[in-house]
Amino acid sequence: MSSFDDKVALTIEGMDSKARGIARMDGYVVFVPGALVGETVMAKFVERRKHYGIAVIESILKSSDYRVPPKCKYYEACGGCDLQHASYDHQLHIKNELVVEAIGRIGKWPDFDVEPTLPSPQVWRYRNKAIFQARYQGGRKKLGYFAKGTHEVVEIDDCPILDPLLNDIYRLAKCAIEDSDITFYDEHRGKGLVRNVVVRSSLSSQKALMALVLSRKPYPTELNGLKRISAQLVDDKPFNLQGILLNINASGGNFVWGPSTLLLAGDDSLQERLGAFELCYGI
Structure with a gap:
């Protein structure tokens, strides 16, 4: 496995509940904030533990079709929200997949149906x-x-x-x-x-x-x-x-x-x- 300071190419396979991309290196789980499923990124580790690591994007080698420019000029620095780099339709898909993951894999329910996530009529200026x-x-x-x-x-x-x-x-x-x-x-x-x-x-x-x-x-x-x-x-x-x-x-x-x-x-x-x-x- 690469050393802590090495840059590594990672392919994003999933998303977690913190909107971080999930990649794997020989079974070792790596969380990559700001990455989307299907993307290949060059990343650098900022934290490494026994069962998982966290890496930040250095460059995007293959971009997702769902990646969009964030509307907020503070988005890259601010911690107020997490998915502005994904199109709104894809955000809804990600949230639906997280519910399926929580019920099926974590909750271990054998049979269930999850309805599609309903879009909001107001995508911006909605938080009260x-x-x-x-x-x-x-x-x-x-x-x-x-x-x-x-x-x-x-x-x-x-x-x-x-x-x-x-x-x-x-x-x-x-x-x-x-x-x-x-x-x-x-x-x-x-x-x-x-x-x-x-x-x-x-x-x-x-x-x-x-x-x-x-x-x-x-x-x-x-x-x-x-x-x-x-x-x-x-x-x-x-x-x-x-x-x-x-x-x-x-x-x-x-x-x-x-x-x-x-x-x-x-x-x-x-x-x-x-x-x-x-x-x-x-x-």
Whole structure:
């Protein structure tokens, strides 16, 4: 078998649930992010374990007919989504195959039928929730998504899978918070106040909520600053931001929410219509 640093030619035979291509070298499984079934790629190992390895694409020797240019300019760096390099029809096929794999090979069900994956009438601008990472990195505050496989924040100005209202609110909140005295979380030092900014919209009413997730209970001056910023954002009527909540998560790890939540400004719920149903929910 090739050494860890060698480049190897791999033929992609399948896809896993993380949208990584699957190749095999004499029975040894190699996961290749960004590769599609049927492709042959020149890849380099970045991780090797006893039963599997991970390799990154150096070049594509044979491209899939289903490969398309990603619509998002941040796609290669950002960890927000995984399949923009595949056509939408092929994405549906991949998801169907993953269900078949989960039920048949992993679940070991002997007889079953899986209906084709139904396409969405709205391929872009459909997602009504986003969790942005607030970090102090490189000597400044950064708000965005984590880069793939890291905790390095990728700042964006527009996410093509998000409801446009959430993109507007993200840009509004980014400017307001970054220009304030409110600190962002520094993972290396375990200091800084804001860890996450969570936004959710109602697609039918085109209204939204926001939550600021903090690393600790804010000091009185910090709380007053957060209330002031929140009131200004909610009062900016064209953005339809209905309310801003504060959540405190002092624990370690990647779980977003803590046990304590309070309302900073506006309302704490949204109304959504789904067919004949009227739904009421929070952030």
